[in-house]
Amino acid sequence: MSSSQKKACIGFFAEKKEIYNKCRAESEFLGNYAEGLMGGGSLFILDIGCGDGGLLNRLVGKTDGCFGVGLDLCRTLIREGKKRYGNSVQYLVADAEYLPFRKRIFDLAVMVTLLHHVVATTPKKTRAMQKKILNNAKDAIKPEGKLLLRELCPHNKVLSILLYWLSRCFAHLCLPVAEVSFLTEPELLRIVDSAFSTTRVLDRFPWSEFDFRIGGRIIILAFRT
Ligand SMILES: C[S@@+](CC[C@H](N)C(=O)[O-])C[C@H]1O[C@@H](n2cnc3c(N)ncnc32)[C@H](O)[C@@H]1O
Numbered sequence: 001m002s003s004s005q006k007k008a009c010i011g012f013f014a015e016k017k018e019i020y021n022k023c024r025a026e027s028e029f030l031g032n033y034a035e036g037l038m039g040g041g042s043l044f045i046l047d048i049g050c051g052d053g054g055l056l057n058r059l060v061g062k063t064d065g066c067f068g069v070g071l072d073l074c075r076t077l078i079r080e081g082k083k084r085y086g087n088s089v090q091y092l093v094a095d096a097e098y099l100p101f102r103k104r105i106f107d108l109a110v111m112v113t114l115l116h117h118v119v120a121t122t123p124k125k126t127r128a129m130q131k132k133i134l135n136n137a138k139d140a141i142k143p144e145g146k147l148l149l150r151e152l153c154p155h156n157k158v159l160s161i162l163l164y165w166l167s168r169c170f171a172h173l174c175l176p177v178a179e180v181s182f183l184t185e186p187e188l189l190r191i192v193d194s195a196f197s198t199t200r201v202l203d204r205f206p207w208s209e210f211d212f213r214i215g216g217r218i219i220i221l222a223f224r225t
Helices: 003-015 019-038 054-062 075-085 123-140 157-172 185-195 209-214
Strands: 044-048 067-072 090-093 106-112 141-154 198-205 215-223
Touching (some): 003 075, 019 106, 044 054, 044 123, 054 106, 075 090, 123 185, 141 157
Parallel strands (some): 044 106
C-alpha cells in the first residue's frame, strides 16, 4: 500500500468508527468459532487488523490466562477500543505488512475482514501484498499455531474487479470510500493455501443485505503445519 492509500484507509476507519457498534453481534458470532479452537487453554492471541478489538477482548475475557495483542493501522479505533474495553489486551498501532514481533510466538492469529482493505497501486501488487500479509501471519504463529480468517468474497471475478475500480475511482475523487480488493473464494483459498499447510472452510454465509448482494462471508481455519 502506498503511504497515501494507508492514510486514506486510516481516515476512512477513523470516520466510520460507529460501524463497530454494528460489528459487536458479529464478534460474538465469530467468538464462538474461535473459542472452539482455543480448547480452554491459556493462549497468546494476535488479532491482525483488530479495529477496536471487540473480538479479541471477547476471546481474552472468556479464558483465564489468555493474553491478547491487537494490531491496527488506525489509532482512532484503538483509542475507542481502550475506552470501551479497558486495558485487558495490548494494542499496537502498526502495519500488518511489517509485523513488529519475533517469529513463532502466537498460538492463534485472527484476521477478520482485513485482506480486502489491502490495496496496492496495481491488481498484481495487491495480490502480492495480500500474500505477504498472510505469510506474516504464518510467521508470527507457532509451528502448531492456527489462523482464523474471515473475509467477504464476491460472487465472481467480474464483480470483484468492478468493486476494485469503483472504489479506486471514488477514493481518488476524495469521496468517503475505502479502496477495496476482494478475493473470490477460489482466489482466497489459493493464497491461504500458498502460505499454510492445511486449510479448512468452517462456514459460509451472508451477514448483511450488502453481503448478500455482493457474495458471502467465509470463515477459514488455516494450520501452519
Ligand atoms: C473492516 S475493518 C475490520 C476490523 C476488525 N477486524 C473487525 O472485524 O471488527 C478492517 C481493519 O483493518 C485495518 N487495516 C487496514 N489495513 C491495515 C494494515 N495494512 N495493517 C493493519 N491494519 C490494517 C483497518 O484500520 C480496519 O480497522
